[in-house]
Amino acid sequence: MKTFNAKIMTNQSVSTRYWQITLDVSAIDMPVQPGQFFHIQCGDAWKNPLRRPLSVYHYNRELRTLEFLYLVKGTGTQQLTLKKKGDMLNLIGPLGQGFTLPEQGALLLVARGVGVATLHALAREARSENKRVHVIISARTPEDLLTVETLTHIGATVHTVTDEEETSSVESVRSLSEKLIREEGISAIYTCGSRRLSKLVQELADEYQLKGELATEAHMACGIGDCYACACTIRKGNQLKTVRVCTDGPVFPISQAVLQ
Ligand SMILES: Cc1cc2nc3c(=O)[nH]c(=O)nc-3n(C[C@H](O)[C@H](O)[C@H](O)COP(=O)(O)OP(=O)(O)OC[C@H]3O[C@@H](n4cnc5c(N)ncnc54)[C@H](O)[C@@H]3O)c2cc1C
Ligand code: FES
Structure with a gap:
């Protein structure tokens, strides 16, 4: 740094x-x-x-x-x-701490809005190692769907859902994700940009025994671990722990996320 x-x-x-x-x-x-x-x-x-x-x-x-x-x-x-x-x-x-790639298998990235900015870098890294990548991008309108062309260009398979087209409900994203998990050899799932989709990804990671990671956001002041403005709670085993998003995160194992 x-x-x-x-x-x-x-x-x-x-x-x-x-x-x-x-x-x-x-x-x-x-x-x-x-x-x-x-x-x-x-x-x-x-x-x-x-x-x-x-x-x-x-x-x-x-x-x-x-x-x-x-x-x-x-x-x-x-x-x-x-x-x-x-x-x-x-x-x-x-x-901060970044994402980790699975040793084998394909990746499923679930992004909402500008959350795709964070997952885009992960998709590139995975593609550079020749790993298969599926990305579900959710947005308010088709105009808000970002980076579809870039992700397609680097060889990721992009699936888009929007509020305007009424395709972005949690139920729709769940059935699309489950189909991909079953048919595409997904071994790891990642998410950023939406609390309700994070909860879904947490459930899917648990149900299908996938490696899962979440990039979190918090209001920050120093950004380097000194002020605790970005403190959040995670679960480690049976214990709740206060951590700093800027230094302990922003990426956490999805199993540790406490999502209300
Ligand atoms: C680790 C991390 C990565 C991020 N990556 C991106 C990214 O790639 N692209 C992107 O568009 N946004 C990203 N964000 C969110 C971005 O930091 C905020 O949208 C931005 O700080 C808002 O500042 P503002 O002055 O325009 O808005 P204001 O609402 O006026 O901000 C006021 C204050 O609130 C804080 N704040 C407001 N919203 C957020 C938020 N969602 N997260 C954290 N702090 C916030 C600001 O830092 C500022 O101190 C990220 C946030 C974090 C924590
Ligand atoms: S922003 Fe200061 S400790 Fe994280």
Whole structure:
């Protein structure tokens, strides 16, 4: 983990509510795991001292570029959209614990909304090891379905469901997931972006004895384990434990997640 400045190569909207930013990180030599995040100074450090956490969307080791896909939500992400090509961005990272791949078998990734940004990096890593990857992307509208083409291009099989088309209920996602688990040799299941889908993935991992991991979100201040702003509860055996999402997570075994 280090603090560094990176030059912005592109920063543009990819749909009504989502933007993608690409940084030149050629000066930095660092391993970056899918599921890890960077803590980003989005605007003026004096007026807005709190950084914003964004997961790695794509780290290109050869080109030494780092990309993030972000939902424009409030002050921080709005300020990020104002950054132009050639501007410098200050980051801390890579931070946190990332995903782990199964030794064998195919992966099933279940993402909702911008949660697909986090799972996209995992899909790439798995495809680079020639593992089969199925991705269920759930969104409000067809326009909000992100990264379908990119994921298809890298050889993942993408299944989309939306609220608008009334295909995104938990029951629908369950029957699609169960079909894939039974027919496609799924050995591991991962999720990000929705509490109700996380509960579903937790149940499926338990019922079908799959390796399962969840990328969680929490409001963060320091991002490096000092302030406990991101504390959450996990289950270890019969005990409940308080952990920090920024250092102990953001990725946890799905069996440990406490989902109300
Ligand atoms: C580990 C991690 C990875 C993330 N990866 C991505 C990503 O790849 N793409 C993406 O679009 N978003 C991601 N998020 C969510 C993103 O950090 C928030 O949407 C963003 O901080 C909102 O800031 P804002 O100023 O625009 O919004 P505001 O709502 O104005 O934010 C106000 C405060 O709340 C915090 N906050 C608000 N929503 C969230 C949230 N959902 N999670 C954590 N903190 C929040 C902000 O950090 C800020 O301190 C991630 C969050 C975490 C914890
Ligand atoms: S954000 Fe400070 S401990 Fe996690």
